[in-house]
Amino acid sequence: MEKIIEFKNVSYKYSDEEAEVINDLSIDFYKGQFTCVLGHNGSGKSTMAKLINAINYPTDGKVISFGFDTSDEDNEIKIRQNVGMVFQNPDNQIVATIVEDDVAFGPENLGVPREEIRKRVDEALKIVDMYDYRLHEPHKLSGGQKQRVAIAGAIAMQTKCIVLDEPTAMLDPKGRKEVMSALKRLKDEMGMTIILVTHFMDEAVNADRVVVMNDGVVCFDGTPQEVFSHTDELKKIGLSVPKPLELALELKKEGYDLGTAVLTEDAFLEAFKKLQ
Numbered sequence: 001m002e003k004i005i006e007f008k009n010v011s012y013k014y015s016d017e018e019a020e021v022i023n024d025l026s027i028d029f030y031k032g033q034f035t036c037v038l039g040h041n042g043s044g045k046s047t048m049a050k051l052i053n054a055i056n057y058p059t060d061g062k063v064i065s066f067g068f069d070t071s072d073e074d075n076e077i078k079i080r081q082n083v084g085m086v087f088q089n090p091d092n093q094i095v096a097t098i099v100e101d102d103v104a105f106g107p108e109n110l111g112v113p114r115e116e117i118r119k120r121v122d123e124a125l126k127i128v129d130m131y132d133y134r135l136h137e138p139h140k141l142s143g144g145q146k147q148r149v150a151i152a153g154a155i156a157m158q159t160k161c162i163v164l165d166e167p168t169a170m171l172d173p174k175g176r177k178e179v180m181s182a183l184k185r186l187k188d189e190m191g192m193t194i195i196l197v198t199h200f201m202d203e204a205v206n207a208d209r210v211v212v213m214n215d216g217v218v219c220f221d222g223t224p225q226e227v228f229s230h231t232d233e234l235k236k237i238g239l240s241v242p243k244p245l246e247l248a249l250e251l252k253k254e255g256y257d258l259g260t261a262v263l264t265e266d267a268f269l270e271a272f273k274k275l276q
Helices: 043-054 073-082 099-109 114-127 143-156 173-190 226-230 233-238 243-253 264-273
Strands: 003-012 022-030 034-038 060-063 082-088 161-165 192-197 209-214 217-222
Touching: 003 043, 003 173, 022 043, 022 082, 022 217, 034 043, 034 161, 034 173, 043 060, 043 082, 043 161, 043 192, 060 073, 073 082, 082 143, 099 143, 099 217, 114 143, 114 173, 143 161, 143 173, 143 226, 161 173, 217 226, 217 233, 217 264
Parallel strands: 034 192, 034 209, 082 161, 161 192
Antiparallel strands: 003 022, 003 060, 209 217
16 A cells, blocks of 8 residues: 555654653554544544644654655645645634635635636535535534535545544534545545544444554554454543444343454344344
């Protein structure tokens, strides 16, 4: 797989007086991969996301994003043309009074011709199933719809990677489902690289890769099945496991072994049927 983002012995702290939030971190991210980054509050996962997009600069070490050193301010625009960022609160990212104008904001700042912007905006809104809302006022949309508009903005800039920092934290279950469906479509249909920072275990089950952070370092890195097999260790650092697996583990105590690969509701039901 093609390496597109590299962390080389990266450390970061917000001030000289504070402890390091990221501690000698070395990790790579790959083209077309859907990576979910998990961790409790203060684990360093959101800080790592901002280092990818040159919002934060490493205190020590190097972050190379699409071949560009993020510490060099001259590379900032080039990096953000390749890496889009979506934050927790969509209201903080919406800058226009009409949906399609908001999606067009990024390409306009890049100097993209008007005809090309029109094409990009329409395509981006269709990808996230928000085309029918293109003339709506963003503040009248639901939280999930606003986040999909924010994602469309990154798509319209034709970034090769989208980093999302807790994008569903403020959403209800319906909104979370809408956003996750849009991300899955980006990965499956467009081959886009997705890096999702979240504290929802259930959002990680369909990722290609799960990275778990604790105290500024990576403590687990693998497929969802590999990572969530470390149930006891995850609980020790303040994390849970997906609900279907949690239920399977409770059933195992009663003598019903469904295995440890039951990360989704469908997988749980399939395994449960085999017990009968």
